Amino acid sequence: MPVAARKPAVSPAGLTAxxxxxAVASGKTTCEAVARAHLARIEEREPQVLAWQYLNPxxxxxxxxxxxxxxxxxxxxxxxxxxxxxxxxxxMPTEMGSPIYAGHRPxxxxxxxxxSRKAGGxxxxxxxxxEFANRHPGKTRNPYDPTRTPGGSSSGSAAAVADGMxxxxxxxxxxxxxxxxxSFCGVFGYRPTYGxxxxxxxxxxxxxxxxxxxxxxSIEDIAxxxxxxxxxxxxxxPEQPRAPRIGFCxxxxxxxxxxxxxxxIEDAAKKLAGAGATVKDVDLPAEFQxxxxxxxxxxxxxxxxxxxxxxENHWDKISETLRNNRLKHGLAxxxxxxxxxxxxxxxxxxxxxQVMGDCDVLLTASAAGEAPVGLSLTGDASFCLxxxxxxxxxxxxxxxxxxxxxxxxxQLVARRGAxxxxxxxxRWAYNVLT
Numbered sequence: 375m376p377v378a379a380r381k382p383a384v385s386p387a388g389l390t391a392x393x394x395x396x397a398v399a400s401g402k403t404t405c406e407a408v409a410r411a412h413l414a415r416i417e418e419r420e421p422q423v424l425a426w427q428y429l430n431p432x433x434x435x436x437x438x439x440x441x442x443x444x445x446x447x448x449x450x451x452x453x454x455x456x457x458x459x460x461x462x463x464x465x466m467p468t469e470m471g472s473p474i475y476a477g478h479r480p481x482x483x484x485x486x487x488x489x490s491r492k493a494g495g496x497x498x499x500x501x502x503x504x505e506f507a508n509r510h511p512g513k514t515r516n517p518y519d520p521t522r523t524p525g526g527s528s529s530g531s532a533a534a535v536a537d538g539m540x541x542x543x544x545x546x547x548x549x550x551x552x553x554x555x556x557s558f559c560g561v562f563g564y565r566p567t568y569g570x571x572x573x574x575x576x577x578x579x580x581x582x583x584x585x586x587x588x589x590x591x592s593i594e595d596i597a598x599x600x601x602x603x604x605x606x607x608x609x610x611x612p613e614q615p616r617a618p619r620i621g622f623c624x625x626x627x628x629x630x631x632x633x634x635x636x637x638x639i640e641d642a643a644k645k646l647a648g649a650g651a652t653v654k655d656v657d658l659p660a661e662f663q664x665x666x667x668x669x670x671x672x673x674x675x676x677x678x679x680x681x682x683x684x685x686e687n688h689w690d691k692i693s694e695t696l697r698n699n700r701l702k703h704g705l706a707x708x709x710x711x712x713x714x715x716x717x718x719x720x721x722x723x724x725x726x727x728q729v730m731g732d733c734d735v736l737l738t739a740s741a742a743g744e745a746p747v748g749l750s751l752t753g754d755a756s757f758c759l760x761x762x763x764x765x766x767x768x769x770x771x772x773x774x775x776x777x778x779x780x781x782x783x784x785q786l787v788a789r790r791g792a793x794x795x796x797x798x799x800x801r802w803a804y805n806v807l808t
Contacts, residue, residue: 386411391453391541391595395494398452405452409438409496412454416498416539422520424513425534427459428466429499437496448494449598449608455490456534456543458527459500460507462575463487466497470577471505471512471527474688484575486544486586486603493602498540501530504752506681507546507579510695511752516558518780522745525555526752528587532559535589536781542599545587548579548673550741550758552587553770553785558745558753560772560781564588564596565758567790568765571603580676582716583669583762593801596769600793611797618799620646621656621733623787626663627756632743635782638774642784642807643737649806656736658729661721662760668722669759671707671715678704723764727789734792735799740783744776757785767793769800773807 386394386408397403413431420426434454441447457463460470462480469475483491491497502512504527514529516522517537524533528545532555535543545552547565556563564587571586578584586603590596594611601608622643628636647653658665678685678701684692685701692701730736739757746753761768767790770783786803788796 387415387538389541390592391450391590392592392598394453394541395449395451398447403452405438405441405496406435408452409434409454412498412539415537419517419537419539423515423517423533423537425501425530425537425539427469427500427502427512427530430466433465434496434498441494441496448492449602450490451494453495453542454498454540455495456498456501456531456540457487458507458531458543458545459503460546460577461487461544463497463500466500468500471503471507471510472691474684474691480575482575485572487575489603489605495542501528501534501543503527504529505693505696506577507548507551508677508696508700509752510693511749515749516745518560519745519778522747522780523558523749523752525558525745527551528555528589529752531589532556532561532563535559535561535591541591542595543589545589546576546579547585547587547758547762548583549669549762550755552589553740553758553768553783554753554755556589556770556772557740557783558781562590562593562596562769562772563783564600564769565762565767566600567767567793570793571600578680580673580680582672582676582719593769593797593804597794597797611801612794614798614802617650617652618734618802619652619732621730621736622653623656623658623736623738625658625738625757625760626665628739630742630754630756631739634777635739635743635774638782639737639739639784642773646737646803646806653737654733656729656731656733658760659725661718661725664718665722665760665763666756668715668718669763670703671711672719672763674700674704675707675712676704677701678707719763726764726766730789734788735796736787738785738787740770740785744778744780744782761787766790767796769796771800771804771807773804
């Protein structure tokens, strides 16, 4: 039987980011007390979960004490956060899940790290990533069952948030690297509209597709963190003016969804309709038939070119998983095939608003089902690639339990630029389904 991750006790380690920032601002707690509570949680659970690649408790306490000495703290005052280990940090290694970068120390912080610190956040450390945010898994276990994958590639970020080690973490997504682990670990995972959040200081996998990904235990925390990372003042999630119009989009990959998960999604659509939402089936047109090959050509071609130095100088330190999959395909992909794939991606992107019609959001699968048993693979990412390729924002909601009592997410997708409207619809749907 799986061992369920124990929920954090009612302490600073059990609070959301919004709650922590409010408690620190009101003087009910201190940044140091919050940091110590989360370090205690990590000490308790890290041997089982293995979410962290780099963690220095003394460094964490030093950051927290420095914030307590400041009078102006910011919207993330005292909030612990984790950073995927393909993202640069000036005072911690950035090793990218590869022996090639063992001990690598960047000179500065990535934009997302700098903005998080500026807002008063406490960087707890670097979370485990798959090798170069690709297929070869890291050491992290699913916090609900250590025999199962946490997903990838943002494995440590999702597991750390799920297990109460931090309320916020940053991952990335080139295919399904935020949505899938969030689904498997039972947290909220958000991929923003492409280009909205800066990726300076993040190791590029495929720039035509890459975005940051945010993981948290509440929609409000996701919205707050997005505001911090856009550099604006935090704004409340807008009220849903009416029950949303929802398009049930099974996509080409519906046959890959496990039958039990299919039923849960179909039942959720009925429940949302019963609560007042307008729910209708939405099908993708013929141009989307090749979306999987389109995504593969773009992601593999760009990845193989971006890693030319590593290929030429450290081929023996690259995993066979990466050599025989992403790199093999990418090196064989011609520029002409790549350009054709990009053209098809642009056509699909232009068509998607017509596909959505008057729908506010699309409802679709986040993953096939529960996290698979085994640690050598990170699960099927195909349920995310349509939305990654078309550059639209999406969020997965932790609303289902599978046959073994493990989490399964439900994904909502909005138009490009409609991220805040997505949060409003997601909050409405989450409240109905839980």
